[in-house]
Each structure stands twice: as C-alpha cells, then as structure tokens.
Amino acid sequence: MRLLHTADLHIGQTLYQNYGRTDEHEHFFRQLEGWCRQYHPDVLIVSGDVFDIQQPGAAVKEFFNRTFVTIRNSCPTMHIVVTAGNHDSASRLQADAEVWKCINVHIVGIAPTADITTADDGWQERFIVRLPSGYFVAFPYMTGSRSDIIQSVLDYISRENSDRKPVVMMGHLALRSADTTGHSSEIGRLATQTVEEMGTGFDYLALGHIHRPQTLGHPIGDENNETSTYPSGIARYAGSALHVSCDEKYPHTVSMVEISSHGAEVRVQRLRINELRHFYELPKNGQPAESAEEALHAIHEFAEERRSGYFRLRIRYSVTLPVDFDQHVYRLLEPYNEEIRYNPKTLWVGEPAETETEKPVFEVAELQAMDDPMIFIEKTAEQYSGLSLEELRNAFQEVKEEIHKMEEEKQTKP
Numbered sequence: 001m002r003l004l005h006t007a008d009l010h011i012g013q014t015l016y017q018n019y020g021r022t023d024e025h026e027h028f029f030r031q032l033e034g035w036c037r038q039y040h041p042d043v044l045i046v047s048g049d050v051f052d053i054q055q056p057g058a059a060v061k062e063f064f065n066r067t068f069v070t071i072r073n074s075c076p077t078m079h080i081v082v083t084a085g086n087h088d089s090a091s092r093l094q095a096d097a098e099v100w101k102c103i104n105v106h107i108v109g110i111a112p113t114a115d116i117t118t119a120d121d122g123w124q125e126r127f128i129v130r131l132p133s134g135y136f137v138a139f140p141y142m143t144g145s146r147s148d149i150i151q152s153v154l155d156y157i158s159r160e161n162s163d164r165k166p167v168v169m170m171g172h173l174a175l176r177s178a179d180t181t182g183h184s185s186e187i188g189r190l191a192t193q194t195v196e197e198m199g200t201g202f203d204y205l206a207l208g209h210i211h212r213p214q215t216l217g218h219p220i221g222d223e224n225n226e227t228s229t230y231p232s233g234i235a236r237y238a239g240s241a242l243h244v245s246c247d248e249k250y251p252h253t254v255s256m257v258e259i260s261s262h263g264a265e266v267r268v269q270r271l272r273i274n275e276l277r278h279f280y281e282l283p284k285n286g287q288p289a290e291s292a293e294e295a296l297h298a299i300h301e302f303a304e305e306r307r308s309g310y311f312r313l314r315i316r317y318s319v320t321l322p323v324d325f326d327q328h329v330y331r332l333l334e335p336y337n338e339e340i341r342y343n344p345k346t347l348w349v350g351e352p353a354e355t356e357t358e359k360p361v362f363e364v365a366e367l368q369a370m371d372d373p374m375i376f377i378e379k380t381a382e383q384y385s386g387l388s389l390e391e392l393r394n395a396f397q398e399v400k401e402e403i404h405k406m407e408e409e410k411q412t413k414p
C-alpha cells in the first residue's frame with residue numbers, strides 16, 4: 001500500500017484579519033496533485049481540519065469541491081479519505097459524504113458517541129473504509145479519551161484481516177509527547193492523551209492537529225531525512241499544509257507512506273512543500289529595532305527586496321511607538337498590493353524596566369475584602385511617583401458624598 005498523508009489544510013483561512021490565503025492553498029494543491037500524478041498512491045488521506053472555520057462561505061466550499069475533484073482526477077484509481085478536525089463542522093462535512101463516495105472520496109465527519117460501545121449493531125462499520133490496498137479507520141476529532149471505542153474498531157478489523165492487509169488509523173488530537181513548536185501554549189495543555197491510549201493493531205496512525213511533521217517516539221531530527229523506515233505501529237503527524245506563523249521554522253511536508261502488509265515495516269518519504277509566501281522577522285539583521293523609524297525602514301527595505309511574504313517586527317521593549325504606528329505600516333505597504341503582509345503582533349525584546357521597589361503581593365481574599373480603594377492605593381503608592389495621597393483621598397471623599405446625595409434624592413422621589 002502506498003498512501004499520501006496530509007492534514008490541517010485550513011482552507012479558507014485568513015491571517016491577521018486581512019489576508020486571504022487562497023492563492024497559497026492553490027499553490028499547495030498543485031503540488032499535491034503533481035505528487036498524485038507522479039506516485040500513483042492507492043490512497044490520499046486528510047486527517048482533519050479541512051476548513052478553517054465551521055461555516056465556510058460559498059466561495060470556500062466551491063474551492064474545496066473543485067480542488068478535490070481535480071486531485072481525484074489526477075489519479076482516478078486513487079481513493080481519498082477525509083476526516084473532520086476540531087475546526088470543521090462535523091455534521092456539515094458529513095452531510096455531503098454520500099455524494100463524494102460516488103468518486104471514491106470517503107468522508108467521516110461525525111465522531112462516535114461515548115456510549116456507542118454498548119451497541120451491537122456493527123457501528124464499527126461507520127468508521128472503517130475497506131479498500132483493496134488495506135483498512136482505514138477514519139476517526140474524526142473526538143473529545144476526551146476514547147480508548148474503548150478505538151480498540152473495539154481495531155479488534156473488529158483484526159478478526160477479519162486474515163490476508164494481513166495494512167491497517168491505517170486516522171486521528172485528530174494532540175498527543176502528550178508531541179512537539180508543539182509554532183502553536184500557542186494552549187495546545188500543550190489540551191494534550192491529555194498518550195499514544196498508548198490510541199490502542200494497538202494499526203500499522204500507521206495518521207495524525208492531524210499539530211502542525212509540525214513528526215513521528216512520535218522518534219527524534220525530530222528524522223524530519224531532515226528524505227526517508228525513514230520505522231517498525232509497524234508508528235504514530236505520525238503529517239504537519240499542516242501551510243505555515244501559519246514565524247515560529248514554524250521547520251519545513252512542512254506531505255508524508256508518502258509505504259506498507260507492504262500488516263506488521264511489516266513502515267517507510268516514510270517526506271515530500272517537501274514549497275510555500276508561496278514565507279514568514280520573516282524584521283529587521284533582518286536579527287537585532288531588535290531601536291526606534292519606530294528603524295522599524296519602518298526595515299519594512300521598506302524588505303518589501304523592495306522580497307516583494308512577497310509575511311513579516312512581524314522585533315522591537316526593543318523600551319521603544320515607544322506612535323499610536324498610529326500600524327497605520328504607518330499599512331500605508332507603507334499599499335503599493336505592494338497585499339503581497340507584503342503585516343503581522344501586527346510585535347515581538348518585544350528586552351526586559352521591562354524594573355520598578356525600584358518590590359511590588360506588594362496581595363492575597364485574593366485580602367483584595368476581595370477591600371472596600372476602600374484608598375487601602376490599595378496607599379499600599380502601592382511607591383510605584384506612582386508624584387502621586388498626592390491627600391488629593392486622592394479628598395477626591396474619593398467627594399465622589400462618595402456625591403453618590404450618597406444621589407441615593408437620597410432617588411429615595412425621596414415619588
């Protein structure tokens with residue numbers, strides 16, 4: 001069996017509120033189509049996050065339809081298996097499954113419910129795609145641990161797999177030992193499951209959700225090799241189709257996986273994705289900008305030289321930017337027709353200036369019990385130079401009296 005494994009397409013994504021990525025997706029899918037033509041895989045699998053949002057617009061859906069029909073036509077013998085990720089609407093994706101099946105595209109959107117194992121109606125069939133080349137267990141994004149469900153489907157297959165065909169399982173989740181470089185810290189905290197909880201009986205666990213390509217339990221350095229051979233039973237993240245941030249300094253790939261039979265070794269070949277637009281940090285000398293002018297100059301220089309790409313700025317923490325700095329940047333970028341794209345989330349370098357006295361530490365209970373703001377202000381007064389406590393005390397007193405007066409007036413009104 002030869003399969004192409006990809007995930008996290010995020011079709012329809014826009015970055016930094018401004019920039020559509022359709023041309024970047026087109027660029028990616030042209031490469032994918034080329035690999036399908038060249039390598040004639042038996043199967044192409046997409047392990048979740050097909051779309052970026054739950055309710056993509058008509059243009060985005062049309063793009064998905066056109067793209068997947070084109071890819072399918074590039075290798076008409078190929079099957080495609082697609083599952084829903086956490087970004088997808090499970091039911092919306094599932095709704096079109098019957099139609100797609102007519103051209104050998106198998107879509108599983110809706111996840112098994114927690115109590116499904118009590119049923120004895122062959123529910124396992126809903127998640128199994130039987131192909132001449134092997135078995136596919138198509139699990140979409142599931143919340144919480146589903147060990148019993150997973151193992152039940154794998155056992156179901158092992159009972160009938162007397163030909164020892166390869167077994168591939170799909171999943172969309174963050175597993176505990178994965179390298180989450182490029183993600184916000186949140187994803188790490190959501191990772192509550194171990195690879196052991198994914199059961200036994202698969203040759204290849206085709207994962208999505210984490211954007212960095214990697215084989216769990218094997219060095220991340222493996223990704224620098226064009227091919228690797230692993231023992232049966234590996235779990236692998238294909239990685240996302242497109243870069244989504246400057247923190248992803250690693251190459252993105254599509255995995256071409258070859259397995260001759262159940263239990264045999266798994267060969268992974270990494271097909272390097274060429275990105276239409278790259279991500280940069282400016283200034284390009286690696287140092288933080290020491291002024292707004294320097295930052296703007298770096299942008300101008302970059303735009304003239306590169307003519308295409310995303311960037312974010314690296315600025316010294318002590319620099320104060322003018323309030324309309326972002327507008328300056330967007331004006332500067334106008335002539336480049338959205339080819340030069342600004343990520344306004346600046347990387348601030350250097351420590352914030354330390355206050356001379358240590359900040360007082362308040363207990364939560366202490367704060368909750370505080371009914372006079374002056375207590376708090378008096379305790380923290382050292383942090384505000386030139387603050388007149390006397391003036392503030394009088395001001396608060398005035399406000400208090402005013403409120404008291406208003407309340408009295410309210411009560412005396414009929």
Ligand SMILES: [Mn+2]
Pocket residue numbers: 048049085086087172208209210
């Ligand atoms: Mn995801």
